Amino acid sequence: MLDADFGDKDKPRHRDAWTRVLGRLKAELGEEVFSCWFANMNLEGIDGGTVVLSVPSRFLKSWIATHYRDKLTSLWQNENESVRKIEVAVRSAIRARVETPARFAAPAAGPIASIARSTIRVGAEPRREPARPAAPAPAAAAPAEAAASPFDDISSPLDPRYTFATFVEGSANRFALAAARQIVDGPGAGGVKFNPLYVHSAVGQGKTHLLQAICHELKAARPGVKVLYLTAEHFMYRFVHALQTQSAIAFKEALRTIDLLIIDDMQFLHGKQIQQEFCHTVNSLIDGARQVVVAADRPPVELETLDERVRSRLAGGLLVEIGVPDLALRRAIVERRIALAREQAPAFAVPDDVVDFIARNVTSSGRDLEGAVTRLVGHNQLTGLSVTLALAETTLKDLIRVADGRRVKIEDIQRVVAKHYNVSKQDLLSSRRTRSIVWPRQIAMYLAKTMTPRSLPEIGRRFGGRDHTTVLHAVRKVEDLVGHDEALAQEIDVLKRMLDA
Numbered sequence: 413m414l415d416a417d418f419g420d421k422d423k424p425r426h427r428d429a430w431t432r433v434l435g436r437l438k439a440e441l442g443e444e445v446f447s448c449w450f451a452n453m454n455l456e457g458i459d460g461g462t463v464v465l466s467v468p469s470r471f472l473k474s475w476i477a478t479h480y481r482d483k484l485t486s487l488w489q490n491e492n493e494s495v496r497k498i499e500v501a502v503r504s505a506i507r508a509r510v511e512t513p514a515r516f517a518a519p520a521a522g523p524i525a526s527i528a529r530s531t532i533r534v535g536a537e538p539r540r541e542p543a544r545p546a547a548p549a550p551a552a553a554a555p556a557e558a559a560a561s562p563f564d565d566i567s568s569p570l571d572p573r574y575t576f577a578t579f580v581e582g583s584a585n586r587f588a589l590a591a592a593r594q595i596v597d598g599p600g601a602g603g604v605k606f607n608p609l610y611v612h613s614a615v616g617q618g619k620t621h622l623l624q625a626i627c628h629e630l631k632a633a634r635p636g637v638k639v640l641y642l643t644a645e646h647f648m649y650r651f652v653h654a655l656q657t658q659s660a661i662a663f664k665e666a667l668r669t670i671d672l673l674i675i676d677d678m679q680f681l682h683g684k685q686i687q688q689e690f691c692h693t694v695n696s697l698i699d700g701a702r703q704v705v706v707a708a709d710r711p712p713v714e715l716e717t718l719d720e721r722v723r724s725r726l727a728g729g730l731l732v733e734i735g736v737p738d739l740a741l742r743r744a745i746v747e748r749r750i751a752l753a754r755e756q757a758p759a760f761a762v763p764d765d766v767v768d769f770i771a772r773n774v775t776s777s778g779r780d781l782e783g784a785v786t787r788l789v790g791h792n793q794l795t796g797l798s799v800t801l802a803l804a805e806t807t808l809k810d811l812i813r814v815a816d817g818r819r820v821k822i823e824d825i826q827r828v829v830a831k832h833y834n835v836s837k838q839d840l841l842s843s844r845r846t847r848s849i850v851w852p853r854q855i856a857m858y859l860a861k862t863m864t865p866r867s868l869p870e871i872g873r874r875f876g877g878r879d880h881t882t883v884l885h886a887v888r889k890v891e892d893l894v895g896h897d898e899a900l901a902q903e904i905d906v907l908k909r910m911l912d913a
């Protein structure tokens with residue numbers, strides 16, 4: 413079955429196609445991400461429209477299937493139009509199914525060779541990172557020269573711009589900033605207070621900035637403190653690499669000697685074994701009075717792929733949410749970005765009405781505000797035109813449209829859903845449990861979760877002070893039904909379009 417298309421005549425053709433697919437993957441993802449996930453992937457065969465690929469572990473299989481299946485499918489379709497789907501299998505399972513393995517090894521000088529050569533010291537960033545707008549490097553914002561730490565080799569790269577000095581404080585982030593500053597006085601000084609500290613927010617609200625500011629500050633002020641900053645994806649990469657190079661024990665021991673472990677983008681931590689290892693590490697650090705800081709795009713309770721023990725350990729510390737920036741904070745971030753840009757290009761000037769325009773219209777995140785200023789800087793430098801309101805309106809049109817699209821409010825959802833189902837908004841917020849009210853309430857909660865950046869606890873509060881588990885139940889129930897019920901899917905679509913309009 414598997415080797416149906418593996419006649420000798422097809423072998424060279426498939427091998428060439430596979431080499432090109434690997435080459436494109438490497439070019440698109442970069443050497444390090446490529447060798448982390450694809451170095452040990454083999455082409456097993458093409459069965460009708462299905463390309464069968466194999467990897468050595470179940471973890472790799474699930475990671476690649478979740479994150480790279482679409483990419484692999486489209487790269488294969490460029491090579492062979494009849495390819496319809498990609499199947500990733502675990503090598504031992506394949507061996508059991510195929511009598512005579514008809515496997516194409518990856519090119520000899522290619523990825524397998526490169527993983528054998530690679531060491532734990534890497535410079536590139538294997539993080540699945542949302543695009544960050546390029547911004548001028550602020551000379552004055554660079555942190556004081558920090559002493560090298562033994563963990564610099566395995567740390568994820570730090571952005572020198574992300575310091576406390578460049579972080580703008582506002583009501584949305586005041587609590588998180590205070591907690592981050594508190595950490596700087598804590599590790600290694602017997603002053604640990606919140607452990608772990610867990611920071612969450614929607615994308616682009618400054619979590620990474622804050623976490624890296626802690627690192628910079630500690631490295632400069634207290635070089636003896638052992639700090640390790642890792643994205644969850646880097647943590648997985650280090651761990652898989654340590655397993656591959658039989659250095660897992662040394663890696664685990666090294667992790668347990670640090671004073672402050674910072675894990676960013678926790679929502680990307682996948683894989684049972686890795687989560688277990690993470691849990692052991694966190695337990696042993698906390699038990700040894702060392703500090704752990706974690707950031708994610710949602711609270712622990714919503715990290716559904718995470719093992720229950722990890723979730724409850726994370727939820728046991730201080731949870732801090734960074735909210736959506738208000739007008740004052742947005743304006744301050746824009747002004748700060750402009751000031752930083754002027755350090756590089758002193759002639760760059762932005763009139764007050766443009767600052768006001770950006771702050772009022774780009775409402776979603778610090779990242780978008782930064783992107784708006786970067787775009788004006790680019791335009792100004794490339795065309796030599798002064799920044800005016802008219803120019804800003806044209807140049808930032810799409811950014812504002814995108815931001816507008818995200819601005820659905822929970823009150824709007826409650827109003828539209830109540831009208832659609834012929835109930836009152838008070839009914840939705842009430843404790844009444846008749847089906848004619850419970851169902852619209854659940855739909856409204858589902859829309860609030862999927863159309864706004866609000867967390868489950870906040871949605872619960874906005875629906876008459878309900879618990880976050882009630883919201884989670886509603887979201888799961890509607891999600892589940894939408895998957896099976898075409899009429900319901902259409903109804904939800906109509907509601908969404910009414911809200912978007």
Ligand SMILES: Nc1ncnc2c1ncn2[C@@H]1O[C@H](COP(=O)(O)OP(=O)(O)OP(=O)(O)O)[C@@H](O)[C@H]1O
Nearest residue numbers: 542578579580614615616617618619620621778779
């Ligand atoms: N309060 C702030 N002050 C200064 N810059 C900010 C602030 N909030 C966000 N930014 C800037 O916005 C950009 C995005 O921030 P960051 O990457 O820290 O967000 P995030 O919450 O980690 O996003 P993601 O969830 O996508 O990783 C960064 O360049 C950061 O410097």
